[in-house]
Structure formats: C-alpha cells, structure tokens
Amino acid sequence: MTVSEPATTVSIASGPLVGPILRRVVGMLAARADLPLDRLDDAVLVADLIAARAPAHSVDDKINVALDPGDRSLLLRVGPLRQGGGKALIVDAAVPGVGNVIEQLADELSVTPEGDTEFLHVRLAYSNGR
Numbered sequence: 001m002t003v004s005e006p007a008t009t010v011s012i013a014s015g016p017l018v019g020p021i022l023r024r025v026v027g028m029l030a031a032r033a034d035l036p037l038d039r040l041d042d043a044v045l046v047a048d049l050i051a052a053r054a055p056a057h058s059v060d061d062k063i064n065v066a067l068d069p070g071d072r073s074l075l076l077r078v079g080p081l082r083q084g085g086g087k088a089l090i091v092d093a094a095v096p097g098v099g100n101v102i103e104q105l106a107d108e109l110s111v112t113p114e115g116d117t118e119f120l121h122v123r124l125a126y127s128n129g130r
Contacts, residue, residue, distance in 0.1 A: 007066045007067060007068040007075075007077075008025065008068075009065070009067075010022065010025050010063075010064070010067070011062050011064045012062060012063045012064075012065075013061060013062055014055040014058065014061045014062065014063060018051040018054075018055065018063050019047075019048055019051040019052065022048075022051045022063070022065060023051070025047075025065075026047035026067065026074070026076070027043070027044050027047075029069045029074055030043040030044070030069070033070060033071070033072060033073060034072050034126075035074065035125075035126050039124060039125075039126045042105045042124055045101065045105065046076070046101070046105055046106070046122055046124065049093045049102055050063070050076070050089070050102075053089050053093060054081070054089055056088075056089075056092070057081045057084075057088055057092075058079075058081060058085070059079075059081065059082050059085075059117055063078075064079060064080065065077065065078050070125075072125060072126045072127070073125035073126070074124050074125075075122070076120075076121070076124075077120070078120040078121075078122070079114075079118060079119035079120060080117035080119065081117060081118050081120060082117065083113075083116060084118075085117075085120075086111030086119065086120040087111055090102055090103065090111075102122060105124065106122045106124060107124055108121070109123075
C-alpha cells in the first residue's frame with residue numbers, strides 16, 4: 001500500500017489534552033501508514049513523550065506537529081521550538097533505567113533550524129529486517 005496523503009498538522013493548546021489528542025492522531029496515521037502493531041505502539045509512545053516534554057520548549061503556548069504518513073513509515077515534525085529546544089526535547093526524553101526512548105525508537109532523528117526557531121523531525125518506519 002502506498003500512502004500519498006498530504007501531511008496532517010495539529011496545533012494543540014498546551015495543557016492536559018495534548019497527550020490524548022496527539023496519541024489518537026499519531027495512532028490513526030500510523031495505522032493508515034500500515035505500520036505493524038509494535039511500531040504503532042512505538043509511535044504512540046513517542047507521541048506521549050513529545051506531548052509531555054514539548055511544552056517546555058515551544059515558542060508559544062501551542063504544540064504544533066505535522067504528521068506525514070508514508071509507505072510503512074510516519075514522519076513527525078514538531079515545532080516551531082525555541083533555539084536549542086529540539087535537542088533539549090530529545091535529551092528530556094531519557095527515562096531512568098531505560099535510556100533515551102526517542103533515540104531508541106526513531107529510525108531517523110534530526111533537528112533543523114528555521115530562522116530563530118527550530119523543528120524536531122522524528123521518523124518511525126517498518127522494514128522486514130527490523
């Protein structure tokens with residue numbers, strides 16, 4: 001199955017609904033991208049971490065995430081974040097005794113600057129070799 005949908009963007013006001021909303025949207029789009037259940041669970045876990053950690057690094061009181069489903073992959077673009085916020089968000093994803101969850105689960109992870117802000121890119125994918 002080839003997914004050729006445009007990116008979906010969500011903008012959620014910081015607060016208690018960020019996690020539940022982002023989890024549902026990520027879960028829905030991960031399923032549409034034909035990710036198997038274990039990778040869908042990974043995507044939802046990454047969404048939980050982003051929801052919990054991104055408000056501290058956002059440039060305003062909203063969490064903005066663009067989700068781009070591909071063929072057995074899902075790309076999340078988080079931001080705009082304040083300068084240094086992308087790397088700080090990655091560092092904040094460390095869980096005692098487990099390590100950095102986003103780094104462990106992401107197939108690709110990068111931070112790109114745009115003017116005075118930056119964006120965190122997280123790609124989760126599935127291949128038969130994984």
